[in-house]
Amino acid sequence: MIKQITVLAGGTGGARFLQGLLHGIATGALPGVAEDAEVTVVANTADDLWVHGLKVCPDLDTVMYTLGDGIDPVRRWGRRDETWSVRTELAEYGVEPTWFGLGDRDVATHLVRTQMLEAGYPLSQVTEALCRRWLRPTYGDRVRLLPMTDDRVETHVAIADDDSPSGRRVVHFQEYWVRLRASVPAEAVVVVGLDQTTPGPGVLDAITDADLVLLPPSNPVVSVGTILGVPDVRDVLRVTRAPVVGLSPIVGSSHVHGMAEQMLTAIGVEVSAGAVGRHYGARSADGVLDAWLVDERDAEQVAEVRAAGIRCDAVPLMMTDADATAAMAAAAVRLAQG
Numbered sequence: 001m002i003k004q005i006t007v008l009a010g011g012t013g014g015a016r017f018l019q020g021l022l023h024g025i026a027t028g029a030l031p032g033v034a035e036d037a038e039v040t041v042v043a044n045t046a047d048d049l050w051v052h053g054l055k056v057c058p059d060l061d062t063v064m065y066t067l068g069d070g071i072d073p074v075r076r077w078g079r080r081d082e083t084w085s086v087r088t089e090l091a092e093y094g095v096e097p098t099w100f101g102l103g104d105r106d107v108a109t110h111l112v113r114t115q116m117l118e119a120g121y122p123l124s125q126v127t128e129a130l131c132r133r134w135l136r137p138t139y140g141d142r143v144r145l146l147p148m149t150d151d152r153v154e155t156h157v158a159i160a161d162d163d164s165p166s167g168r169r170v171v172h173f174q175e176y177w178v179r180l181r182a183s184v185p186a187e188a189v190v191v192v193g194l195d196q197t198t199p200g201p202g203v204l205d206a207i208t209d210a211d212l213v214l215l216p217p218s219n220p221v222v223s224v225g226t227i228l229g230v231p232d233v234r235d236v237l238r239v240t241r242a243p244v245v246g247l248s249p250i251v252g253s254s255h256v257h258g259m260a261e262q263m264l265t266a267i268g269v270e271v272s273a274g275a276v277g278r279h280y281g282a283r284s285a286d287g288v289l290d291a292w293l294v295d296e297r298d299a300e301q302v303a304e305v306r307a308a309g310i311r312c313d314a315v316p317l318m319m320t321d322a323d324a325t326a327a328m329a330a331a332a333v334r335l336a337q338g
Helices: 012-027 058-067 085-092 104-118 123-134 173-179 203-208 224-229 233-239 260-266 273-280 296-307 322-336
Strands: 002-009 033-043 049-051 054-056 143-147 154-160 168-172 188-192 212-215 244-247 291-295 311-315
Touching: 002 012, 002 224, 012 033, 012 058, 012 322, 033 058, 033 203, 054 104, 058 104, 058 123, 058 143, 085 104, 104 123, 123 143, 143 203, 154 173, 168 173, 188 260, 203 233, 212 322, 224 233, 244 322, 260 273, 273 291, 273 296, 291 296, 291 322, 296 311, 311 322
Parallel strands: 002 033, 002 212, 033 143, 212 244, 244 291, 291 311
Antiparallel strands: 049 054, 154 168, 154 188
């Protein structure tokens, strides 16, 4: 019986998958998963940035807001019923950056986080405090949200710049995503400080003690990839007794949401479901996966993934609603069970 599930998650894709996973647990739709199963989420923090003196953690907040029913359902980030008076006033003062707007309701979260950080609390304790509002009323102690590290890490993207002596310049990931809308080619991805980090409290234990570890359809480079880059995380994944199952973020040779295509291209990985599975690699060959799910439209790639030593099946992988996403989670559980 599966009682402990650990999910290594990014923002939007990871949060939507978690919704379906928790829906599947609550409705008994996941074979062999206890109805009181506990879910630990290890979230990417390399997207974090400081804006107007406030610490912003996009992936942590997206998971919190989504599971706490506070997310904007259209944008899939930020708060529901948001207003923008603060952003408007800052723009009137000409304060940069104008391309990254903080909503009025969202600002409260960042104020609390920043005040606690400045008082000396680590990000993991701050996140636990914030989750008392967003997760505990619905899930009690059955859902935990852990930052991948308490240390500062920032993802930057190198892009072409004819005015630079080197011919390129480096921008924060959020500038690449929000201001540039990932519309220019990414020449390289640089995660500053990642190799000097230590895993956040509880992260390694969550992987070691799990009955199942899931890699949801989050960005394999700048979401799941950065979590795997935290020292010791990959090593613990390789030795955990739990099966490790991933779900492809690539469907029909394209990402469903976000910028996996641009990021994969930047690191020289083919944009396909099979290639991403092989990029993660088989645990039997020093990778991290036991099994990999691809969409039914990519069924022809199943054989090549299996040839790489990874169990693989093709099932529908579009997270159209909670039931469809729960069915994806159920398929992952079945594949984990062999």
